[in-house]
Amino acid sequence: MPLYKTIHPDSKTIVKIWKIDESYDDLMESTHLKPKSLERVLRMKSELHQRGFLSVRCLLAEFGYQDSDLFYDEHGKPHLKDGKQISITHSFNFSAVIVSDLIVGIDIEKQREKITIIAHKFVDYEEDYLNKDGASYIRKLTAIWCVKESLFKLFATPGLSFRKHCLVIPFSIKDNETIAWVDYETKKCRYNIRFLEFEGFTCAYAIA
Known part of the structure; x- marks a missing residue:
């Protein structure tokens, strides 16, 4: 089973990352989908998207869900x-799910x-x-x-803009964490963000 990594940020939250090594057929055989999901x-x-979708269902099983x-x-x-609160992401051959008692968000992207x-x-x-210097610029x-x-x-709010409403304070990649703000209409919220890099990918997760 290609469960790549499990992270426990706190006592209420678990992050699980999956490396998608299996074929579409193998993933389909190992998952039980409700009719709506099967249709989807x-x-x-894209088979890449299909495998990402199915790998998320494998991760759900790792949490004890169907x-x-x-x-x-x-x-x-x-x-x-x-x-329970959940957030889901997949990019190329990695997927991740975060489950918590708290409101959460997660993303994986290939560098x-x-x-x-x-x-x-x-x-x-x-x-x-930002220092526009080669690989370090791309990583940041x-x-x-x-x-x-x-x-x-x-935040899950229609109209929220990455550029206008989300702000990430200066950080170092080696610290694996930063602080970010959402400043949207009457709401101004501060979040501690953690991130990690692996095999040319970046994953970040936010916990309210």
């Missing part, structure tokens, strides 16, 4: 029937040079402390994206 995965045009325990609200935010092309869409305040941009995506999932 069969409609996916696909039938998971549902989505009108904004696409996932929920568990037992009331790629193309992120420099879209940096202007999600970086504002952070531009002042990827971390900032993951932090803001995890906040977006946690």
Whole structure:
């Protein structure tokens, strides 16, 4: 079973990361999907997305859940029937799930040079402390994206902008943590964010 890593950020929260080594057929055979989920995965045009979707169901099983325990609200935010908080992510050959008593968000992204092309869409305040120097710039941009995506999932508010409403204070990659703010309309919220790197990927998770 390619469970890659399990993290216990606190007594109320668990993060599990899966390395997707299995074929689509093997993953499909090892999961039991409700009809709606089966229809959804069969409609996916990319096998990479299909494997990501199915690997998340494998991670649910690692937590003791089934696909039938998971549902989505009108904004696409996932929920568990037992009331626990959950957030889900997958990118290429990695997926991750965070489950907690607290509101959470998680994101995984592959570190790629193309992120420099879209940096202007999600970086504002952070531009002042970023050093545009090769691989370290790409790693920091990827971390900032993951932090803001995890906040977006946690906050779950239509209209929230990565660039306008999410702010990541200066950080060092080696510290594996930072502080971020969401400043949206009348709400101003501070979050402690943790992140990690592995095999050319970055994962960040936010806990309210």
